Amino acid sequence: MHNALSRYVTLFATLILFSSDVLAAPKSELWPIWDSSNETNSTAFDHSKWQQILDAYLTEQGQHTLFNYGAVTKQDNALLDQYLSDLTALDPRNYRQSEQFAYWVNLYNALTVKLILDEYPIKSITKLGGFLSFGPWDDKVTTVAGQALTLNDIEHRILRPIWNDSRIHYAVNCASLGCPNLAKTAFTAKNTESLLDAAATQFTNSPKGATISDNTLTLSSIYDWYGVDFGDNEQAILSQIDEYRDGKPLKGWTGKIKYDYDWSLNKP
Template sequence: MKYLWLMLLASLSFFSHAAPKAELWPYWNQSNETNSQVIDHSEWQRVLDHNLIQQGSNTLFDYAHINPKDRQVLLHYINTLTKLDPRQFNKSEQFAYWVNLYNAATVQLILENYPTTSITKLGGLFSFGPWDQEILTINDHELSLNDIEHRILRPIWQDKRIHYAVNCASLGCPNLSTNAFTSKNTLALLKQAELNFIESDKGVKFNNGKLILSSIYDWYAVDFGGEGGVLNYLSQFKPEIKQTNKKPSYQYNWALNEK
């Protein structure tokens, strides 16, 4: 038993110091830029409208009180998206498709395992969360949440703001967007999510002159140009960062983002 506990602690420690690299899955790096068809995300919007609550700087999901109809709508939405071939759409539609699918699937995972105190409790004894579980099938390909984020979104779009768009159902994470992503609103939502997170204490804060950053900026520093790139980037929003000469510390709250 002592050995098993040490193994579990080791797996948790590993995640705190490492994160999946962006490694392209070439199959999904295709698009039809002549296709002007729009994917309908209204069902996801309905679920968001009925179940998100703003509390301070956090947007919380009311997992405990979601009604049966909204559960049905959520499942139907996910099933509808998985029956599409995203490669047949243009890149703007694809981005919204993958972000919304990631977030909807994450909410569904929590609902399937609720009550739980943290998404990190899901996934089995030696798993830190469910991110490597293959939970979706698209074009006969099984995908995990990590596949969507690290093998599709990050390597194809190479936009650091992706980290503000995908939601891990935790208080330390950038908030789940109150608006479903679409090809028309993506840029505006990314810009707003970026600003909201950096302006929140869970993104960037000072404590007695000490700079404390979200662990996102540690785990995914490579997407921001390394630690120096992180500080240069954040100083565009918070110029006072330039005045500190101490290395930042990092924090993250894995508690469930529930009402």
């Protein structure tokens, strides 16, 4: 009995440590092999298949855009597979950096949708991944230019360190209600700036971005996990949110600040 209890306590302690570790936000650390481009190449990636998927299954509901995973047909599932196959057959380093940004954001979002579709129905993306994993972000989910990649690789070793743009957090989608919305339009080199600004504006003005109730300001946990990308301190983060947010400025807030995030699946 004593040995069984000891094993239980040890396992419980391991789970606590493991959980705190997986929930820690990954740092922005460049994977150097991806930091190159061919600015003389005027060719654009074809994201039309991804746009067809978005047009067919993404709907607006209040502050959310929701993806109707349960309605995806076999034909459209195959279309998504073909899009991912077409995209990953190309080496993004042979393209302009502006094309690369759209490539990586669309790839991340399309892969996330595919991961959900492969396991649907599920209640949350956090239920995916290996044993004791909190989601699939460290799983190898694709191969580009001979390199096996995880979603975390794309976001934290490619997008964040190469572009150093906090709006990236508004562009990549984790299939959750608390996440900035999956854009209704596929990213391209031409529309990237407008889509990033639109995403930042939408999120910062939504209840899941920032809400005030009495003396408490509730912010998305994104500003806690990735605060370093938004500012050096809490007031600097609030100032950056204010750049896109309408109404009363948050900078100078002296009340309580807490963080929240809804991991429920972004489905109708």
